[in-house]
Amino acid sequence: MTTNTLSGSCLCGAVRYQAHGDVRxxxxxxxxxxxxxxxxxxxxxxxxxxxxxxxSGEEQIGFYKLPEAERFSNTFCSQCGSRLPKAVPELGAVMVPAGTLDDEPDFLPQARIFRDSRAAWSCDESALPTFAEYPE
Known part of the structure; x- marks a missing residue:
């Protein structure tokens, strides 16, 4: 994939970011x-x-590190609770929650990971009715 600048924000707009680099x-x-x-x-x-x-909004960023996890942490806006990107300096990498992007990325997800941990109600391959908005 190519070098990109991805822009995003939290739900309330207090925190804004740009991630620069190669989407891996x-x-x-x-x-x-x-x-x-x-x-x-x-x-x-x-x-x-x-x-x-x-x-903008760096002072609004909260962080939680799960004590027993080697790699898992959660970065979020302390105002609205939206997940936010996190830098991993030791790897020269950034993890970006796709839902925080302001525009559609030029690429699609490549895989589902930890599929065996999937909740039984979530994201199976069965067809469900779809609606443009709330159903009546």
Missing amino acids: KFYHCHCKRCRKATGTGHASNLFIKGTLEWL
């Missing part, structure tokens, strides 16, 4: 930790070899 991976992660952190069936994350720049 784009995964849906079904692990229990990601499900707990997002409150959803999976987390959709981009992994970028590059850097993270906070454009």
